[in-house]
Amino acid sequence: RRSGDEYVLVVREVPTPQAVLLAADRIQQAVRDPFNLQHGNELLITTSVGIAVFPDHATDAGALLRNADVALARSKQRGQGLVTVFDSKMLDAARDRLELEKDLRDALGSGGLSLHYQPKYWIRGKKRLVGCEALLRWTHPTKGSISPARFIPVAEESGLIVPIGAWVLSEACRQRKRWADTKVDVGRVSVNVSALQFARTDFAGSVTRAMRPSGIDPSWLEIELTESAVMSDVDRAAERLESLRKLGVKVSVDDFGTGYSSLAYLTRLPVDVLKIDRSFVRDLDAADERGREAKALAGGIAYLGHALGLEVIAEGVETEGQLSSLRALDCDAIQGYLYGKPLAP
Ligand code: C2E
Ligand code: MG
Ligand code: MG
Numbered sequence: 001r002r003s004g005d006e007y008v009l010v011v012r013e014v015p016t017p018q019a020v021l022l023a024a025d026r027i028q029q030a031v032r033d034p035f036n037l038q039h040g041n042e043l044l045i046t047t048s049v050g051i052a053v054f055p056d057h058a059t060d061a062g063a064l065l066r067n068a069d070v071a072l073a074r075s076k077q078r079g080q081g082l083v084t085v086f087d088s089k090m091l092d093a094a095r096d097r098l099e100l101e102k103d104l105r106d107a108l109g110s111g112g113l114s115l116h117y118q119p120k121y122w123i124r125g126k127k128r129l130v131g132c133e134a135l136l137r138w139t140h141p142t143k144g145s146i147s148p149a150r151f152i153p154v155a156e157e158s159g160l161i162v163p164i165g166a167w168v169l170s171e172a173c174r175q176r177k178r179w180a181d182t183k184v185d186v187g188r189v190s191v192n193v194s195a196l197q198f199a200r201t202d203f204a205g206s207v208t209r210a211m212r213p214s215g216i217d218p219s220w221l222e223i224e225l226t227e228s229a230v231m232s233d234v235d236r237a238a239e240r241l242e243s244l245r246k247l248g249v250k251v252s253v254d255d256f257g258t259g260y261s262s263l264a265y266l267t268r269l270p271v272d273v274l275k276i277d278r279s280f281v282r283d284l285d286a287a288d289e290r291g292r293e294a295k296a297l298a299g300g301i302a303y304l305g306h307a308l309g310l311e312v313i314a315e316g317v318e319t320e321g322q323l324s325s326l327r328a329l330d331c332d333a334i335q336g337y338l339y340g341k342p343l344a345p
Contacts, residue, residue, distance in 0.1 A: 278316025
């Protein structure tokens with residue numbers, strides 16, 4: 001046993017590399033059997049495996065272990081219960097990732113992160129600004145601007161998303177206060193919160209702490225969560241969302257329609273807004289079957305949202321055609337390049 005839940009297995013005199021895979025498979029099979037706990041509870045454990053072979057992948061114990069570790073990390077990244085054999089290309093990828101993580105940590109400490117804000121408009125009646133979404137931006141000292149699609153996953157895997165998320169929350173509150181002080185009415189500011197951050201024991205507490213210094217009205221703040229963040233443990237999520245509601249903070253379900261929401265659960269979760277995912281909006285303009293399907297989906301989400309008393313907003317709206325479809329489908333609000341890109345405060 002190497003540490004915590006990590007074990008090392010030395011398989012000697014392997015006739016063929018396939019034999020190692022066979023050993024990994026047997027371990028996985030053995031662990032896969034459920035453990036029966038008291039009161040009829042079952043515990044299921046999956047095993048992730050990383051393999052490095054002597055002398056192909058390294059010729060000393062230290063390097064072999066390190067390379068098996070790299071392969072293991074890749075297994076965990078790809079999902080649960082997977083087996084990965086080391087490949088030297090992984091080393092470059094792992095090095096890049098490690099460097100990115102280190103630079104991101106530095107950026108958080110040295111003011112290298114900033115927020116841009118994308119306007120949201122109410123489209124019932126006269127077009128009206130009702131809020132904006134805070135979106136994280138990172139300008140790397142030598143590599144220039146790095147996309148959230150690239151660094152958010154690194155932040156999540158390293159746990160850095162927790163301090164970064166805390167910074168985003170307080171910075172968005174500070175900015176909302178500055179706008180209020182200068183009589184600029186931007187409506188609610190929404191902040192994306194990752195599943196990891198939301199799952200922390202005292203999430204509502206961290207939101208309160210973020211709001212306190214700026215003293216903003218809690219109803220000016222909205223939290224955007226993805227379906228997977230709220231659906232993985234519905235009971236816990238419902239409690240957490242209830243605490244946010246008590247604070248007076250609004251909650252929206254981001255990228256709605258892409259995850260695996262159980263519609264029945266939706267009725268039990270105290271949320272305020274459904275955000276129709278960009279992928280449906282994109283296809284609204286299509287003249288073929290895709291367009292018809294996208295309309296059915298977006299219209300269905302709007303209908304469902306309204307039936308549950310929620311607000312419905314569409315994201316990624318780029319064309320007048322998409323806008324008029326969304327109006328026809330009874331959508332309340334939109335966000336997208338058509339009306340405004342994410343901008344500095
Ligand atoms: P998201 O929350 O779904 O944000 C919407 C993304 O769509 C943003 O990308 C935005 O710039 C982009 N977008 C807006 N309008 C349009 C449009 O009309 N067309 C197209 N093609 N794209 C549009 P961005 O800023 O690159 O952020 C990507 C994702 O990164 C966000 O998706 C969110 O999941 C995550 N993210 C951003 N900031 C934060 C943050 O502070 N914390 C966390 N946890 N995640 C964040
Ligand atoms: Mg969002
Ligand atoms: Mg989204």
